[in-house]
Amino acid sequence: MSTEDFYENIKKSTKLNHFANLVTLAAIDGEIKPIEEKLLKRFSKKFDVSEENYEKILDNSASFPVFAINSKTQRLEYLFDLIRIIYVDSKMDEAEEFLIIKYAVGLGYSEDLARSIVNKSKKLFEGNFSFDFYKHFIESED
Incomplete structure (x- = not known):
């Protein structure tokens, strides 16, 4: 191989x-x-x-195995990957937003923090960003 x-x-x-x-x-x-x-x-x-x-x-x-999400950074990176996949078609519709928030809560975020991350992500995902830039943006104050 x-x-x-x-x-x-x-x-x-x-x-x-x-x-x-x-x-x-x-x-x-x-x-x-x-x-x-x-x-x-x-x-x-x-x-x-x-x-x-x-x-x-x-x-x-x-x-199917679930990857352990042991740290804040790993959890955010996992969510980042999923949001990037959603944005393959350059948009996030209501149904995708609903499920990704539900997913973020399942990863361990509170519902309020999940909504905040998704809202910030929607503002960002019009182009390609590094994970470090994304992490800094999400963790910064509104």
């Missing part, structure tokens, strides 16, 4: 795990609501999740 293939496999696995985490969060309140299911379908396309993997994840999202 070449180095390029190795990193491509990691990239695919990470996308699958991110998607599985979103499914877990969408179902955290008991069942996946229609608006969440619609968004998950869209995320499955953004994450290149096959129909077979989509069904596997819906049946048992907990069987």
